[in-house]
Amino acid sequence: MWSFVTALFLATSGSAWAGGGTAVSYRIVGDAIPESLTGAPGNAARGRAIVASRQVGLCLLCHTGPLPEERFQGNLAPDLSGTGARWSEGQLRLRIVDAGRFNPATIMPSYYRSDGLVRVNPALQGKTILDAGQIEDVVAFLRTLREPPQQKAK
Template identity: 50%
Template sequence: MKWLVWALFASASVASATPPVQSVSPYAVVGDAIEKSLTGQAGDPSRGAELIQQRHKSLCVLCHSGPFPDPHLQGTLAPDLTGIGERLSAGQLRLRIVDMKRLKPDSIMPTYYGIVTNGKDTRIAEGWRDKPVLTAEEIEDLVAYLRTLRP
């Protein structure tokens, strides 16, 4: 099952337009959270709501379900995100999107804000190994949106 997910990830990445080259700014992890905004500003929840549904860009709904349109197209490989804004703080959400593997090294969830320094990691499509999957702004938009998901 794992290889299938990564195959999906790789092909979805290749299918999308080549993003501009980005850099990863340093961030501080405290406990299980990144408390400070990666951009120094709050994200835009409406942009985050759009991004989370973009199957070929954010990929979130390949694995996650939640209160998003098209429930029949949502994945079942990961926890449902309904009510996640109540369970996790902005800082906790931020670290999970930035680098879930820091909390769970064998997680299938992609590291969205990091650079794969191990060139042998062939699970990431070649053109994507030296740049983050999402920009700092996009991650902040997702955090802002997920915080609105409360029961």
């Protein structure tokens, strides 16, 4: 079932979001998708742009992260700082592909899942939010985030 944030994601992303495409098959091993969805590594600069984008990834709607130029970052989800130190490439990939595998009640959308969803616009049925290349780019960017979140002064 889609969450409030998924609905908000689709509502706020407007017509710029056309769906990532049809998902290719992948293999889950434990808590990870060990192989790249494209067979090649992603591009961290493109991944950073997707994470920061208010039209594509919308990650900052819920997350905060080390993107100081981006205003109005979210506080509903964990800080993205240090994700590259906390999780392996494969673990990050699965979390982006389908966060619901870890927490069925998560508000994070499954960026690379198109089955088992309800109330999907007919034009978007069978499509993913991000395509395989975009998933790999986001994974590449998140892997660069090695420093833990900064402690805020009290």
